[in-house]
Amino acid sequence: MTETRVIPAIKEEVRTAHSSFIPVSKKFAGVLALALIPPLAVALWLRIQFPVEMTAPLFSFGSVTVSIYDLLIVPLTLVAFLIVEFGLQTLVLRPLTTISSWISLARAGRAPLLPALPNDEFGRLGRDVSSLVASLARMKKDNADLAEEKSLFTTIMAHQLRTPLSGLIWSIEALLEPTMTDADRQKMLPDVATLLKRMRLIVNHILATADVDSDQFGFVMKPFNIVPTIERLIEEFKPVIDDHSLVLRFEHPEDLPDVYADEERISIALFDLLSNAIDYTPSGGTITVSLNPSGTRVGVVVADTGIGIPQNELPLLFTRFYRGANARRVRPDGSGLGLYLVKNIIASHGSEIVVQSDDHGGGSQFSFWLSTQKPSSS
Amino acid sequence: MAKILVVEDDTFLCSLLAQNLKVAGFDVATASDGNKAIEVVHSFHPDVILLDLIMPIKDGYGVLEDIHAEGGAVSKIPIIVLSNLSNDKDVARARKYHITDFLVKANTTPQEITHRMKTLLNSPS
Numbered sequence: 001m002t003e004t005r006v007i008p009a010i011k012e013e014v015r016t017a018h019s020s021f022i023p024v025s026k027k028f029a030g031v032l033a034l035a036l037i038p039p040l041a042v043a044l045w046l047r048i049q050f051p052v053e054m055t056a057p058l059f060s061f062g063s064v065t066v067s068i069y070d071l072l073i074v075p076l077t078l079v080a081f082l083i084v085e086f087g088l089q090t091l092v093l094r095p096l097t098t099i100s101s102w103i104s105l106a107r108a109g110r111a112p113l114l115p116a117l118p119n120d121e122f123g124r125l126g127r128d129v130s131s132l133v134a135s136l137a138r139m140k141k142d143n144a145d146l147a148e149e150k151s152l153f154t155t156i157m158a159h160q161l162r163t164p165l166s167g168l169i170w171s172i173e174a175l176l177e178p179t180m181t182d183a184d185r186q187k188m189l190p191d192v193a194t195l196l197k198r199m200r201l202i203v204n205h206i207l208a209t210a211d212v213d214s215d216q217f218g219f220v221m222k223p224f225n226i227v228p229t230i231e232r233l234i235e236e237f238k239p240v241i242d243d244h245s246l247v248l249r250f251e252h253p254e255d256l257p258d259v260y261a262d263e264e265r266i267s268i269a270l271f272d273l274l275s276n277a278i279d280y281t282p283s284g285g286t287i288t289v290s291l292n293p294s295g296t297r298v299g300v301v302v303a304d305t306g307i308g309i310p311q312n313e314l315p316l317l318f319t320r321f322y323r324g325a326n327a328r329r330v331r332p333d334g335s336g337l338g339l340y341l342v343k344n345i346i347a348s349h350g351s352e353i354v355v356q357s358d359d360h361g362g363g364s365q366f367s368f369w370l371s372t373q374k375p376s377s378s
Numbered sequence: 379m380a381k382i383l384v385v386e387d388d389t390f391l392c393s394l395l396a397q398n399l400k401v402a403g404f405d406v407a408t409a410s411d412g413n414k415a416i417e418v419v420h421s422f423h424p425d426v427i428l429l430d431l432i433m434p435i436k437d438g439y440g441v442l443e444d445i446h447a448e449g450g451a452v453s454k455i456p457i458i459v460l461s462n463l464s465n466d467k468d469v470a471r472a473r474k475y476h477i478t479d480f481l482v483k484a485n486t487t488p489q490e491i492t493h494r495m496k497t498l499l500n501s502p503s
Contacts, residue, residue, distance in 0.1 A: 155465060159462055159463060162462040162482075162483065162484040163388070163462055163483075165484050166391065166462060166483035166484040167388070167390055167391055167394075169484065169487060170391060170394045170395070170483075170487060170488055171390075171394060173487045173488065173489060174394055174397075174398075174488070179401070191390050194390075195390070
């Protein structure tokens with residue numbers, strides 16, 4: 001069905017492209033010539049109707065007598081033609097040529113300034129075309145930026161996945177070694193499990209980032225007790241915390257009200273905050289997770305005594321792929337996605353993640369509020 | 379016994395590789411960051427350095443830079459970069475320091491690396 005519509009349109013375009021270009025002025029001259037036929041016909045009719053004696057006869061060709069009035073028609077018509085032609089050139093063709101050559105320059109990527117145009121329909125057309133070209137240029141740049149960002153994302157993520165992947169390949173090769181004892185194999189399995197968990201985390205980060213970027217974070221908001229959620233996370237991190245000789249404190253009142261939030265997403269956010277706190281706190285340091293109810297809200301705070309974040313890096317902290325200088329020194333292969341996700345998850349709960357940090361030994365503190373009530377709107 | 383220095387911040391990968399090289403009869407030392415690597419280069423005098431690029435404190439490029447700047451015998455030690463970075467820019471940046479080879483961790487195994495070390499150290503230089 002659509003084909004029958006498309007084919008004539010294509011034919012029309014091809015025909016137009018191949019037909020020779022006829023300037024509007026020539027077309028206009030033709031129209032003018034046609035327009036001259038009626039006055040000439042009227043003049044002829046008048047000549048037939050009225051006797052030649054009334055119109056000052058000049059000379060005769062046989063039976064036809066030419067009067068002075070007949071000859072006046074010629075220069076008058078010429079003058080009229082020139083006036084119309086001049087008007088056409090000035091009012092229509094010049095602005096059109098200006099716009100057309102401006103478009104040619106713009107297409108060649110030279111981004112010229114739009115020349116002065118009359119304040120009429122052509123002026124408006126010129127300015128409209130100019131703003132269209134500007135928005136096309138912006139679109140082109142946005143597309144290029146997006147392509148670059150996508151490529152950067154793919155590179156970073158591929159590198160992120162390769163690190164545990166190499167561990168897995170290397171350990172499987174080792175497990176297959178005939179010289180390996182069963183005891184050695186047993187000893188290696190927890191490491192393999194850790195690598196798989198790391199891969200799972202990266203894949204979850206990639207998926208969550210895709211959700212955030214396409215604005216399709218499917219939130220399941222319901223009331224839940226956040227205390228066991230945090231206790232589960234702490235349990236998961238316990239081996240690493242012990243390994244790094246850190247102290248983890250969890251402070252909360254016994255009668256804490258349920259929070260109204262997406263448990264899984266909040267869990268991802270807290271996982272990232274805790275994981276950062278562990279990574280960036282030197283041995284012997286303390287990490288404190290605290291829950292502070294206040295009215296219809298619960299304040300969630302993850303504080304550490306770690307290396308801190310310089311003040312000038314704080315505004316960039318939650319940007320995608322951003323990694324602070326201190327962070328890069330300690331954990332060079334971080335993805336720069338964790339805090340970006342945390343910010344978006346918290347923002348989707350109508351809240352805001354707040355960071356306070358001191359890179360002179362005061363550590364960092366990340367905090368946000370969660371509501372205990374279902375929002376009245378939405 | 380030929381001596382190999384493994385510079386790798388991932389303790390698990392480092393131990394797998396070091397173990398494999400030891401079993402093959404090499405004398406192996408390890409370092410988990412760039413600064414330690416430079417120290418061990420001077421105390422251990424390795425015949426070959428296997429060098430990771432992304433590491434805390436000082437990265438692999440920093441180690442290459444230092445060794446290159448020091449000159450002398452240290453700068454003659456064959457260096458094989460062992461990284462999961464593989465884009466042209468990273469490879470070119472490392473190759474500026476006349477490294478012997480650039481291997482991608484995920485595309486190789488400790489067995490292959492060990493085999494390569496045997497070939498490299500047995501071949502007349």
